[in-house]
Amino acid sequence: MNASITERQAALMGMGDSRLRKEDARFIQGKGNYVDDIKMPGMLHMAIVRSPFAHARIKGINKAKALAIPGVLAVLTADDLKPLKLHWMPTLAGDVQAVLADAKVHFQMQEVAVVIAEDRYIADDAVQAVEVEYEELPAVVDPHKALLPEAPVLREDLAGKSEGAHGKRYHPNHIFTWEAGDQAAADAALAKAEVKVEQKMFYPRVHPCPLETCGCVASFDPIRGELTTYMTSQAPHVVRTVVSMLSGIPESKVRIISPDIGGGFGNKVPIYPGYVCAIVASIVLGRPVKWVEDRIENISSTGFARDYHMSGELAATKDGKITGLKVNVIADHGAFDSCADPSKFPAGMFHICTGSYAIPSAYCRVDGVYTNKAPGGVAYRCSFRVTEAVYLIERMVDVLAQKLNLDKAEIRARNFIRKEQFPYKSALGFEYDSGDYHTALKKVLDAVDYKGLRAEQAAKRADPKSPTLMGIGLVSFTEVVGAGPSKICDILGVGMFDSCEIRVHPTGSAIARMGTISQGQGHQTTYAQIIATELGLPSEVIQVEEGDTSTAPYGLGTYGSRSTPVAGAAIAMASRKIHAKAKKIAAHLLEVSENDLDWEIDRFKVKGNDAKFKTMKDVAWAAYHQPPAGMEPGLEAVHYYDPPNFTFPFGIYLCVVDISKATGETAIRRFYALDDCGTRINPMIIEGQIHGGLTEGFAVAMGQLLSFDEQGNIQGNTLMDYFLPTMVETPRWETDHTVTPSPHHPIGAKGVAESPHVGSIPTFTSAVVDAFAHLGVTHMEMPHTSARVWKQLQASGVACE
């Protein structure tokens, strides 16, 4: 008996199906396999001696006491790495970074020496026994002060170099100047503007703080000359290339394995000194070496995010039509420029800062600066610097609306790029693929009864006895993700394509191997769904493998919402190659011409004859058993997908807050998130990703902050201080969607996991500021902690005694 079309469709659990995550069975039973779960015979442990000072000269290192501890095998310093030329290493941003501090330390918690011992306890004890003598130097923590003529020179290793990786450096502490757009046109728009607004804002330094910290197990086999390293890396292939280049071991003998990863959020893209030292130690000692950082080390020394001092100017007509945008940014990159961006974009995709609006003229300039803080500048759950850009433009539009006394929703609707304008070329050089902002905005405003909310707010404002201030935040963001076209995007010269290799086995199951690596995204589940729909094989019999450079095709990894836009496309394209071959086989089996075949869900059928068909499963058997004469047996394909453009997911977020006039506490009454990520592969996983991203956005906007005192001491680098929301603090999320597929993507998908982070942060600020808008407040700096909000209540004279 033949199953109905709907039943056959449902059996595949392909695209659009809220199929349960394949990963969860092992995670919820504690059967995941993370780096720290890996134990190898004879494995040693490494711990790091770190600088207590932000800026100091190293006058001497005494290893004697540490080496005297039983069980300590070695203590390595920069002097030990020098003969190997590994005391410094290149960064992804074209700078160099000290692997172990060479003569000087540049930030607190910088790596100064490593201890290798028989177990972790001995290693940690020996770290305390390494005596380092320092001569303290004045520290610079404010990037504005770093650019003063009298500022101390931080990077003595770059002395006299007036040319950096991205052009001229005008000060010893200056890294680069990066510009986009037409400055003259933006200036002209501002000069003749009917209305102008200007706003300075600081996007503070935060840390992605994944639950699993960074670490690796390096194992060099001296007999075979092979190096295998398990590593918490979001980009294992790139790591393999770099390790091969640094060590001289042929890439074919370097194997990097990213096993299960407990969250990345950009923090696991860079290559850290700890990885390099563990690899060197394993090569030197001929035994496996494990290094896993603790929480304080993770927050203090590995990739931070943001730290952008931004100022924006908008030019507009009296009725609120934006005519020009000008943006200046001082970007604090810390001690080394180890920002993880595509090579040609030192400020990432910050030039998406014209947002969802048709702004005819725009100019932005970003100046990167060295300070005595940890290096980084990673894309914390966002495509490179898109969070900063979206924050800037959404804040500016709010400020303009306030100046013109226009409603936030109205000013956005007046400036949106209209549906028929896509593909839209922005003034800063992007070509937006597709969008329908007006429809999405209307859907949100209707869903929350926006007019009703505004009326309630007006009533509360009129009532001096109201115990709370009510604020409504609204954001209409557009992201640029899926980096990217290799003609403009590369990492260390490798184009930012991604890859997929699919093998269909004789009995109709399949394996797909990918160049990306999931850190919680659910690739094993969603990738299989794409293949299921493309090839008509049930997703249950499709295995997805990632993260092992010895088995997977070369790919650039998972960050910047690039997995679905790039690797997802590679899957579809590889599937289509298989599909094309399968069709030939089916035609041969059915003894008809290919043109006489129709594809239907899971089978090729002869046109007009439903009874005459061959399923993909039949075809797979035939491919190994009786392929047509002259055809290679087997059914497999590889595809390297170089995207023609980025994708541009968007969303409309609305937030209602009630702020206690007595305590400054901000209660999130409602958060409504409408996302448009194009074609939806697994609605349940999308929902989960949106919940996660909103929660991290809530964390950043309401509490996360890495602060430093004037001497460069990091303050609050433990989870006692650094805000990581749990279920207790997290608000309830409401989600919604529209679907505007990407026209250039094989399945129309745009990527989604970062949208909720990017979009929600300015929404919270918009809501908190809105609560004070009637009191003349146009901007408040994040994080919006109760203490800060309470100060604003005092300053605005509305605090309740």
Place this chain on the structure above:
Amino acid sequence: MQVKVEKQYPIATGVEQAWKILSDVPELAACMPGADLSEKVDDQHYKGNIKIKVGPVTAAFGGEIEILDLLVADKTIRLRGKGSDKGGSSASMDLTALLQAGEKPGECVLVGSADVIVNGKFAQFGGRMLNSVTDMVLDQFAQNFSAKAAALQPAASAGADTSRAAAPQMNTQLNALTIAWQLLKDFFANLFGRRKSGAAD
């Protein structure tokens, strides 16, 4: 990490008695919990050590004390202390201490102001506790100072220099448990103090 401290402590002796301690650096150092002077370089310079434990961090600072001013007429001493610890902390302090006559005869007030800069591990992990810890260290110091000055009194009136033999009861170590207990006590005191005053309003 920078902390400014301005403090006043009542001392149970007259100004002249107290000045004997305040102007005598070894005696003064002996009032400091956890501190000991190891070497007198000259009249203005001394070397010494101080041990402190805050939360997870123990530090043994070795450093120097320099007397910047000793104004007998004003009963004022200004000194600078600088030190570092092998575990990776450093600290410096500019201290001005002076004695004023008390409300009653036979009492005086020790007025101190200090700029303390702490760097390294101490500042990183102890940052949140630094103010409370500084307060406690100085409170203990003032108690010791007062006890020492008081112990000096009978000896002084007897006209014999036996003051050092009459060792008063002193806190000589800054102990982590004491600090934790004190912090907890202060926390509750604040909590209930605030509630009470709130209820009274």
